[in-house]
Amino acid sequence: MADPQALSEDEFRKLCEFVYRRTGMVFTEPKRYYLERRVFERMTATGSGTFASYFARLRQDVQHEIEHFVNAFTVNETYFYREDHQLRCLTTDLLPERIAVKGKAAPIRIWSVPCSTGEEPYSVAMWLLENWPLVDEHEIEILGSDIDTQALEAARDGIFGKRALMRLPADLVAKYFTAIDDERWRILEDLRDSVRFSTVNIVEQGETRPHGGFDVIFCRNVLIYFDDASRRMAAENLFENLLPGGFICLGHTESMSRISPLFQVRRFADAIVYQRPTRVTQDG
Amino acid sequence: MPLVRKPVDRAAAENPDAAAVLQALGSNDADERWAAARAAAQVSGGATALIRALQRERDANVREAMLTSLARIGSDESVEGLLSLLRSDDANSRTGALDALRSMTGLQRDLLPRLLQDADNDVRILSCELVRALPSDEATDHLCALLTRERDVNVCAAAIDVLTEVGTAAALPVLQQCGERFRDTPFLAFAIEVATDRITAESTRRG
Amino acid sequence: MADRKTVLVVDDASLVRLYYRSTLEKAGFEVEEAMNGLEALEKVLTTSVDMLIVDVNMPQMDGFSFLEALRQKEGAVGGIPALVTSTESAAADFAAARAAGANFYLVKPIDQATLVDFAAMFCGVSR
Numbered sequence: 001m002a003d004p005q006a007l008s009e010d011e012f013r014k015l016c017e018f019v020y021r022r023t024g025m026v027f028t029e030p031k032r033y034y035l036e037r038r039v040f041e042r043m044t045a046t047g048s049g050t051f052a053s054y055f056a057r058l059r060q061d062v063q064h065e066i067e068h069f070v071n072a073f074t075v076n077e078t079y080f081y082r083e084d085h086q087l088r089c090l091t092t093d094l095l096p097e098r099i100a101v102k103g104k105a106a107p108i109r110i111w112s113v114p115c116s117t118g119e120e121p122y123s124v125a126m127w128l129l130e131n132w133p134l135v136d137e138h139e140i141e142i143l144g145s146d147i148d149t150q151a152l153e154a155a156r157d158g159i160f161g162k163r164a165l166m167r168l169p170a171d172l173v174a175k176y177f178t179a180i181d182d183e184r185w186r187i188l189e190d191l192r193d194s195v196r197f198s199t200v201n202i203v204e205q206g207e208t209r210p211h212g213g214f215d216v217i218f219c220r221n222v223l224i225y226f227d228d229a230s231r232r233m234a235a236e237n238l239f240e241n242l243l244p245g246g247f248i249c250l251g252h253t254e255s256m257s258r259i260s261p262l263f264q265v266r267r268f269a270d271a272i273v274y275q276r277p278t279r280v281t282q283d284g
Numbered sequence: 285m286p287l288v289r290k291p292v293d294r295a296a297a298e299n300p301d302a303a304a305v306l307q308a309l310g311s312n313d314a315d316e317r318w319a320a321a322r323a324a325a326q327v328s329g330g331a332t333a334l335i336r337a338l339q340r341e342r343d344a345n346v347r348e349a350m351l352t353s354l355a356r357i358g359s360d361e362s363v364e365g366l367l368s369l370l371r372s373d374d375a376n377s378r379t380g381a382l383d384a385l386r387s388m389t390g391l392q393r394d395l396l397p398r399l400l401q402d403a404d405n406d407v408r409i410l411s412c413e414l415v416r417a418l419p420s421d422e423a424t425d426h427l428c429a430l431l432t433r434e435r436d437v438n439v440c441a442a443a444i445d446v447l448t449e450v451g452t453a454a455a456l457p458v459l460q461q462c463g464e465r466f467r468d469t470p471f472l473a474f475a476i477e478v479a480t481d482r483i484t485a486e487s488t489r490r491g
Numbered sequence: 492m493a494d495r496k497t498v499l500v501v502d503d504a505s506l507v508r509l510y511y512r513s514t515l516e517k518a519g520f521e522v523e524e525a526m527n528g529l530e531a532l533e534k535v536l537t538t539s540v541d542m543l544i545v546d547v548n549m550p551q552m553d554g555f556s557f558l559e560a561l562r563q564k565e566g567a568v569g570g571i572p573a574l575v576t577s578t579e580s581a582a583a584d585f586a587a588a589r590a591a592g593a594n595f596y597l598v599k600p601i602d603q604a605t606l607v608d609f610a611a612m613f614c615g616v617s618r
Contacts, residue, residue, distance in 0.1 A: 008485050009485075010481045010482050010484075010485035011485045013482070014448070014449065014482050014485060017448075017449065017505045018449060020526070021503075021505070021526060024530065051485075052485075056419070056420050059420070059449070059450065060419060205322070227387075227389070228383075228386055228387035228389075229355065229356075229387040229388070229389070231387075232348075232352045232355070232387055233352070236322065236348075236349055236352060239345070255529075255530065255533060256529060257525075257526075257527055257529035257530035257533060257551060257552075258530075258551075260348075260551075261344065261345075261348060261529055261551050261552050262345050262348060265529070265532055265533050265536065267533075267536040267537060272533065272536070272537070277345070279315075344556070373583065375547050375548060375553035375554065375555045375556070375587075376553050376555065376556050378548060378553070379548065379549065379550060379551070379552065379553040379556075382550065383550055383551065386550075405578060406548065406578065406579070409548065409578060410548060413503075413550075437599075437600055438578040438599055438600065441504065441506070441507070441599075441600065442504065444506065445504040445505060445506045445507070448505065448506060449505075469600060470600075470602060470603065471507075471510055471599075471600035471601075471602075472600070474506070474510050475506045475510070478506055478509065479506075
């Protein structure tokens with residue numbers, strides 16, 4: 001296997017500037033080695049002979065190249081308790097704010113979209129049971145939705161392998177899962193029953209609207225990869241699916257500054273989240 | 285266990301009543317105007333009504349929805365509406381219009397020659413941004429044509445900024461000439477130097 | 492020994508940000524960047540900023556809208572001094588900048604000496 005190419009200073013800067021503009025991610029000198037490796041991997045995968053030809057491909061997002069390239073830096077495999085700082089923020093800050101507004105008048109509704117094979121919504125359920133003192137005092141609905149029907153089937157089955165469980169302490173695995181064999185665990189039926197799954201294409205208002213209003217939406221590592229037109233539609237759809245004052249959480253390398261101006265940024269101890277404004281018009 | 289399944293709310297099948305939608309664009313309730321703005325993309329007369337509504341809409345989010353709908357409609361009328369917002373004295377309108385135009389891929393090819401020659405400096409500056417979406421050769425052609433005739437410093441700066449990302453070797457002679465024309469403007473000299481370096485960037489082999 | 496002052500440069504043109512960065516860093520300032528008003532609003536929440544240089548035309552949120560939103564924030568963040576830069580030199584644009592909450596307004600391109608002078612002035616640093 002050939003040695004990875006070193007990018008010249010100008011190539012490195014060109015790449016960094018493009019990725020920054022497009023995604024908001026900042027790459028600095030310490031990350032340079034990883035970036036070069038990634039570029040080389042993608043150049044090989046796409047049959048690009050030079051950085052210039054690869055960059056042209058990246059720029060035009062040929063066959064979703066931006067997603068392929070950036071994926072490596074978002075550690076995009078799904079597992080339980082991924083981005084647990086957002087789960088901490090959920091119980092420490094987001095839910096208390098929502099309850100202060102609505103009390104027990106209506107259930108707390110949380111949406112994980114896309115939910116893929118279910119790790120994220122099940123994580124929310126487990127986290128609430130383990131970490132939210134008020135979990136028995138409030139009605140909670142957790143929905144997981146995805147465009148991939150096969151992933152949803154797997155999510156409903158609730159069977160997971162070692163990698164998916166790698167961030168969970170052993171006592172939680174023992175508490176919430178049953179081992180099927182050495183390699184697979186099934187999440188308890190009570191938890192499987194506590195999450196409802198549905199199909200959705202978030203770009204289609206006709207599909208998102210029936211899901212109703214949520215207090216918290218987790219929408220990680222998908223909006224940033226859409227083209228401009230789809231991003232606008234998805235952002236507006238998700239805005240409609242948020243109750244006024246509701247929160248939307250993105251992937252930790254994503255920023256609404258590259259996605260949509262509809263939401264207001266809120267900084268909490270554990271996470272930056274975005275909020276649908278409460279019902280006050282912003283008349284100029 | 286308190287975690288409970290609930291049936292999905294079923295939304296009523298909707299075929300927007302055009303007259304109601306267009307009227308709701310003027311509602312006192314921002315939520316109604318928002319919903320109408322989104323629905324207006326699919327009713328006849330939508331573009332005309334949206335353009336008119338944008339002249340007085342003050343809620344930033346409702347404006348955003350209106351602009352998205354205009355972009356989705358994509359008719360000549362909606363494009364002209366967006367272009368007139370691009371010429372606005374109001375920065376917010378210019379930004380909104382540019383973002384909406386940017387989302388209309390395929391449109392840029394038809395519009396760009398005209399926009400890059402617009403009498404308004406700001407329009408030419410903003411239009412350089414639209415060039416970014418094009419393939420490198422095309423983008424370079426547009427920006428070089430602009431730079432060859434451009435007299436405004438800030439328009440040149442905008443074009444050069446885009447060229448640092450998209451420019452091919454074809455841009456180098458034009459950049460050099462531009463540098464000579466504006467040799468007394470330090471920022472442009474800097475910009476041209478960086479653009480030249482980025483365009484001629486080449487990998488080195490490790491080891 | 493005083494801490495270095497931090498300038499947040501808000502401009503969607505990468506070359507402008509690069510130019511200001513190299514100029515200000517040489518003059519002893521820390522530099523942060525944002526490429527539109529939304530990113531700038533996030534940045535001021537997570538980073539201590541002594542001064543803003545804000546362009547007007549940017550995607551997602553223009554400079555005036557950003558300043559208006561900033562000035563509504565409570566505490567020190569809402570009062571961060573802001574130099575607005577623009578391509579327009581008409582009196583109406585000065586007025587708009589003032590109304591949005593700018594402390595000063597300069598027409599681009601800005602030369603390096605002016606940039607450093609203004610940064611020093613707004614950050615309360617002697618030259």
